[in-house]
Amino acid sequence: MSDDLIALQRQVTGLSRLHQLQKKLREAQSAAQIGFLMVNDTLQLVNYRQALWWLPGKGVRNASGLVDVEKNSPYIRWANKLCAQLDTDAIQVVDKSALPADLREQWDEFMPAEAVAVPVMLAKGDGKKGLLVLARDAQWQPHETGLLAELADIYRFALRGQRRLPRKQVSLMRKRLLPVLLVVAVVLSILPVRITVLAPAEVVAKDPLPVRAPYEGVVETLHVRPNQSVNAGDLLISLDGTDLQNRLQIAQQALQIANTEFRQVAQQAVFDERGKLELAIRRGMVEKSVSEVKYLQSLLARTEVRAAHSGIVVLADANSWIGRPVALGQQIMTLADPVQAELRVDLPVRDAIPLQTGSDVRFFMNISPDEPLDARLDWLAYNASESDEGQLAYSGRARFSEGETLPRIGLRGTARLYGDRAPMIYYLLRRPLAALRQWIGF
Template identity: 45%
Template sequence: MSTVNASVQGLLGLLQLGQRVRAATSIEALGFVAVNETRAVLGYRQAALWREGSGVAAVSGVPQVEHDAPYVQWLARLFRALGPVHAPRVLDPATLPALVAEEWTTWLPLHALVMPLPQAGGGPQALLLLAREQPWLDEELALAGELGALLGHGLYALRPREALWRRGVALLRRRKAWWKIALALLVVCLIPVRLSALAPAEVTPVDPFVVRAPLDGVIDSLKVVPNQPVKTGALLFNLDATTLRSRYASARKAYETAQEEYRQSAQQAVTDDKSKLQMAERRGDLAQKAVDVAYSADQLARVQVKAERDGVAVFADVNDWTGKAVVVGEKVLVLADPAGVELTGFLPVGDQIALAPGADVTFYPKASPFTAYHATVESVAYKATPTDEAVLAYRVKARFAAGEALPRLGLMGTSRLYAGRVPLIYYVLRRPLASLRQWLG
């Protein structure tokens, strides 16, 4: 009956000890519980906890272990002499090395029990040593197994978290892991992805009408502002007409003088044969002066430049042109249809991919980062030309998808150009391999 009561008391003590183990917040606190509060489960006089890598971690009756103390050093030799312990067992001093067995009676009672503290998730081996004067019973050995499992679970729960890189190194040390990693990398490298490249782009007009300077001169004033809608015949800008008016007045005066001289020659030719010859010369001079007057009048009429079609005036700033000297044929502004726009991209030579008409393009405007427009490639320039940023690039023309809202004319942003599918390894190493090839030659 006493044995049954002792077993019941041990189980009750095990339940109470479980609460203390769960309340422990560190391995040191758990070690104190293991060597001092397990008396409620198994009676003993002395106890010691040993952990692989740390040595003697806790000793009953003392708040802190002094590793230089003779008793602690002897315990360390004892635990090292035990080797692996897989189940609770009673220690026999006769089976221990002579150096340990000779000092047994100096440090411990005769009967000692050692139990492993197994950690389900793995970890350093831990042993708990209990010693007393009375022999250990078989029922106590079974209870010791449960006690060791409880304390081992607590040690695993409170273990220091291993760094991620250490776990990776430990995984790589396993030979089977290499094959799995190599297979996973091969599968990832062969995943097909869409080959793409980024290029700056701008929304430009389709078939724009370029308004040029009709003659050499100085722009007097612009009659429109940027992005202003204009109708056919609307005045766009004026050239300074001061010089042209002077030329026209001079040509007109010369024409009137030649006309008077011709009239006098015609009157004298009636009676004088010599005047008939002069009349022919005067007639030619009068015709030349008439041509000069007509030319001056035509130039004077062209100082006012008018729109030849409906559209929106596209240029940067009025002040950029007011008072500026221009030559004949110089571009001043563009008349564009806001409903007819296309995407013009500039693909750098270093990012060149095999684009073909019909390839997909996605345009991301800078003014609206959460908006995207879809288009298809219409043409790619055969030869690369320098851009305004002095970057050698291919000009790419793309038409926006039908049925979608068109972006605003002049909008700038970034376009992503797609050119079919390739393995992921090719997509990742395309630029490094191209640079390496240029470096190696």
């Protein structure tokens, strides 16, 4: 009973090893990997010392225990001669006495005493066979050669999966496909396509109202934040009025002095004819002081800048303005109507194409590039100027199509501008041709 159990265990072990070998063969990515498995992993099923995998016309491709085969080594050169003599259609145990004298003399030097030749069909349709040679000191038994015959079929199917088309067939396919591909390429090259270019774009306000400094001073407080909604009359900016307050106090004191002197001169003019002339001078000084007081009062009233109409505040950074000196008329912020938005496009000079008013524009926002918005080009500048990115570009404006949900002012993205139609070959070679003409000057 124990012998039967041992035999059953051996059979189960052999089937498991055969399954593992088949799995490795299926996962092999090339014929070279299959040859490596044949000379090394066959040892899991059949015991041997040396193994060779030989292909007709190519020689020994794999040898057990070697990663690379050195074709000019004495062992490989002798093995090539041996395999050429062992060309057979069936598994056979090698008979050394039937070999030529030069092979028999070097047998003991390169090969164990007993060897078996296993032919493997290469599945190329020309009847050629590879040869798997296994060698060891013990004689080969019939059940082992039977197992090797089954392995030869397994290796044949594995090699068939790596089969490639013969060179003649590949060459014939190329000759047939080449004219077809040329015709397809010519047809595709003359197909008319719309020329398009990409340009940086930003959603800006249409006809915004600039908020400027009313006089030369220093910003004391900003009462609003970027994108804040305001109504007409809301306080936006407070300028520092300390200097104006001091100047107003001085002017008021000067006015009081001028009034006092005017009254004194008026009393003297009743009895002195010369006082009447000085009275006119003092009246002029009073009027001058009154004008200066009124002027300073008007400036002081303008220290608080209020919104002229409702809208949203377009401002980059509120904190950067606090304490900053501003000149008369310098723009601090703008007020924009959120329902009056348009698209600003900066078309780089190197990508410029002929564009007409009303050309199609598609805007891809950075926050939602999968939901483009359609627009129409209103105008494009004739002269190039430096853009926010520091490159020369033609600035332009585009209006969003009716029915589109207007995006928030300040959002950025990429605009695709559509020009006229042209052959596809021109569309593909437009940039290379432009660079070539700049280089050769023609």
